[in-house]
Amino acid sequence: MLENKTVILGVSGGIAVYKAVELLRLLTKAGATVHVVMSKNAQEFVTPLTFQTLSGNPVHTELFNLYQEQEIGHISLADRADLFILAPATANLIGKIANGLADDLLSTSVMATKAPVLVVPAMNSNMYENPLYQQNEKKLAEAGYQVMEPATGELACGWLGKGKLPEPELIFAAADAMLTAKDLSGCRVLVTAGPTREELDPIRYLTNYSSGKMGYAVAAAAAARGASVTLVSGPTSLQTPYGVEVVPVRSAEQMRAAVLECFAESDVVIKAAAVADYRPARRGENKIKKTADEMTIELEKNPDILSELGTRKQEQVLVGFAAETESLLVHATEKLQKKGLDMIVANDVTAEGAGFDVDTNLVRFLFADGKVEELDLMRKEQVANRLLDQVAELWQAKRQ
Ligand code: PMT
Numbered sequence: 001m002l003e004n005k006t007v008i009l010g011v012s013g014g015i016a017v018y019k020a021v022e023l024l025r026l027l028t029k030a031g032a033t034v035h036v037v038m039s040k041n042a043q044e045f046v047t048p049l050t051f052q053t054l055s056g057n058p059v060h061t062e063l064f065n066l067y068q069e070q071e072i073g074h075i076s077l078a079d080r081a082d083l084f085i086l087a088p089a090t091a092n093l094i095g096k097i098a099n100g101l102a103d104d105l106l107s108t109s110v111m112a113t114k115a116p117v118l119v120v121p122a123m124n125s126n127m128y129e130n131p132l133y134q135q136n137e138k139k140l141a142e143a144g145y146q147v148m149e150p151a152t153g154e155l156a157c158g159w160l161g162k163g164k165l166p167e168p169e170l171i172f173a174a175a176d177a178m179l180t181a182k183d184l185s186g187c188r189v190l191v192t193a194g195p196t197r198e199e200l201d202p203i204r205y206l207t208n209y210s211s212g213k214m215g216y217a218v219a220a221a222a223a224a225r226g227a228s229v230t231l232v233s234g235p236t237s238l239q240t241p242y243g244v245e246v247v248p249v250r251s252a253e254q255m256r257a258a259v260l261e262c263f264a265e266s267d268v269v270i271k272a273a274a275v276a277d278y279r280p281a282r283r284g285e286n287k288i289k290k291t292a293d294e295m296t297i298e299l300e301k302n303p304d305i306l307s308e309l310g311t312r313k314q315e316q317v318l319v320g321f322a323a324e325t326e327s328l329l330v331h332a333t334e335k336l337q338k339k340g341l342d343m344i345v346a347n348d349v350t351a352e353g354a355g356f357d358v359d360t361n362l363v364r365f366l367f368a369d370g371k372v373e374e375l376d377l378m379r380k381e382q383v384a385n386r387l388l389d390q391v392a393e394l395w396q397a398k399r400q
Contacts, residue, residue, distance in 0.1 A: 001180045001224075003031035005082040008113070010106045011051070013041020015156040016088040016122040016165035021046060023087055023168040024054050030176070035060065035077060039093065039106045063105040078113035085175055086110060088122035088165045091133050097145075098136035116178050119147045120171050125161025148174055173220060173242035182226030183392045189227040190266040191219040192259060192273035192305075194234030196252045200297065201284030208274045209356035212236030214321070215272035217384040219244045222270075225388060230266075232258045234273055252276050252302035259305055268317040268391055271306050272345075274356070278302060310340025317394045319387070321345045323355060329366070336366050342394050343367050345387060353377050365390060 007027055011020045027034050036051040037060045048059035060077060078084075086093065086106075093107065102108040110117060119140055127133055128150060141147050148171065151164040165171075193215020197205040212233060219231040220241035229244045232255055240246045247262075249255045252275045263269065278299035288295075306320050320341045322332040325348075332346035346364045349355030354362035354377065361383045365373040367390075375386055 002027060002083075002176055005032045005179060006080050007032045007034045007175070008037060008077060008081040008084045008109065008115075009034050009051075009055075010037045010039075010084065010086040010089075010093075010110055011042040011046075012039040012086065012088060012090045012093040012106060013044060014088045014090050014122050014165075015045060017042050017045040019165050019168050020087050021050055021054065023085070023171050024051060026168055026172040027175070028055060030172070033057070035081075037061070037077070037106045037109055039090075039104060041090075060105055060109075063108060078109045078115070081113050081115040083175060083179055084110055084113050084115050084117040085120065085171070086117065087120035087171055089119045091121070091123045091127050091130075091136075094119065094121060094133070094140060095136045098139040117145045118171070118175050118178060119145050120165060120174075121147065121150050121163075122165035123150075123163045124155060124157050125159050125163040128161075128163040146174070146178060167239065169239060170242050173224065177224035177243065180224040180226075184222055184388065184395070185226030187222075187227045187267045187392075187395055188265060189219075189222045189229045189268045189270065189391075190232065190259065190262045191215050191222065191229060191269075192232045192234075192255060192271045192275075193219065194236040195274050196234045196255055196276045196302075197250045198252065198276045198279035198302070199250075199283050200280050201286065201288045203287055206276060206278075206280065208276065210234070210236075210274035211357040212238050213357070213359065214361060214380050214383070215270075216241055217380040218270050218272055218387060221381065221384040221388055222268075225392070227268075230262050232262070232273070252279065252305070256303050256305045256308070259309070263309060263312065263316070266316055268319070268395055269309060270319045270387070270391070271309075272321050274323060275305060276302055277304075304339075306341070307339045310338075313340065315398050317342050317391060317398060319343045319345065319391060321347055323347050323349045325350050329364070329372075332364075332366055336368065341368065343390060345383075351377075 034055045052059045096107045102111045151166045152162045153164045194212035195207045195210040197207045199205045223229045223243035232247045247258045281298040281300040318341045322335045324331045328348045336344040344366045351362045353360040362377045
């Protein structure tokens with residue numbers, strides 16, 4: 001929900017400054033107006049010109065600069081922000097803010113703002129673990145700043161540990177969530193995504209083209225709207241969405257077991273996964289050898305997880321997807337009724353820019369009461385939010 005919002009991106013000095021450039025790109029792409037404030041040390045790593053070019057706004061560096069002060073003083077900069085992001089935030093910057101010190105433009109602006117502040121620490125792992133640093137971080141959290149957990153991995157100083165700046169996509173998602181209305185707060189959402197793999201032998205499997213993008217977008221949007229989200233995911237190359245718990249599975253049977261385990265504790269289930277309807281009747285213990293010219297693979301039916309949920313459901317809102325290549329509405333309506341759903345997302349996967357392994361989708365929502373809503377072609381993130389608008393209403397109605 002960063003569109004048309006004013007974001008101040010505060011950048012302090014560290015090797016991770018280059019990642020703030022990518023974060024800036026994501027923010028502007030989402031339609032936010034971004035003003036960048038850089039500390040003196042940050043400018044040693046990346047020049048202000050880079051940030052200026054990408055933001056389209058002058059970069060602010062000096063506390064006492066007549067031109068900058070006249071145009072946009074540090075107080076008005078702080079005042080006009082809808083959100084303040086500090087990324088990367090060094091131990092020094094965090095220490096200053098925690099102790100009420102404001103001795104440069106960045107620390108002054110962040111202390112003067114009334115906007116929500118997202119602090120994204122990045123530092124050497126020993127510094128991160130230092131009890132003095134931890135005290136400062138705790139102070140910020142207690143004062144209402146949202147502090148992100150650093151990533152673990154190889155640090156620029158050669159150490160392996162916790163202290164890396166999280167990937168820009170994750171920081172972006174955390175920022176977006178801070179400005180998103182929490183209409184799913186208290187709602188436990190179970191989402192499935194991706195394909196399943198049905199093994200033929202230890203090195204081969206049957207699968208489909210699902211990338212997981214649709215289901216991951218739903219999970220990320222639900223988490224941003226305050227839901228507690230479990231994502232049961234078939235194999236994908238996607239990053240775990242911010243604030244989502246992922247349960248990785250491979251086969252339809254594994255997906256069924258994971259879904260059934262969470263079902264009773266869920267308020268809403270959204271099944272975007274492309275589950276294989278059939279699996280090889282026999283799995284070779286070893287690699288199947290090339291012998292005859294022809295080979296026949298016998299298949300047996302997989303459990304229909306969604307149908308099973310339909311028979312078990314109590315008060316849950318149950319949402320399915322229908323991937324169709326012909327007679328979209330006929331087949332989707334049949335699935336809606338047969339599987340006992342509250343709503344189905346009818347997905348014409350033959351349409352340009354829709355369905356498997358693309359960033360956009362073209363869908364219609366069909367409801368149990370016969371209502372239909374047709375959406376234009378849009379990004380899967382937008383489809384996810386439109387879907388969740390409906391889900392939030394269905395969930396509220398069931399609670400009353
Ligand atoms: O992952 P992407 O690349 O982003 O692509 C998105 C998508 C095309 C996979 C997605 O938008 C979509 O349409 N998902 C449903 C795919 C599908 O399996 O449709 P279906 O019509 O075969 O199944 C109907 C519903 O029953 C689905 O909710 C499915 O999860 C569920 N099902 C199907 C078979 C089965 N054995 N168990 C199930 O639970």
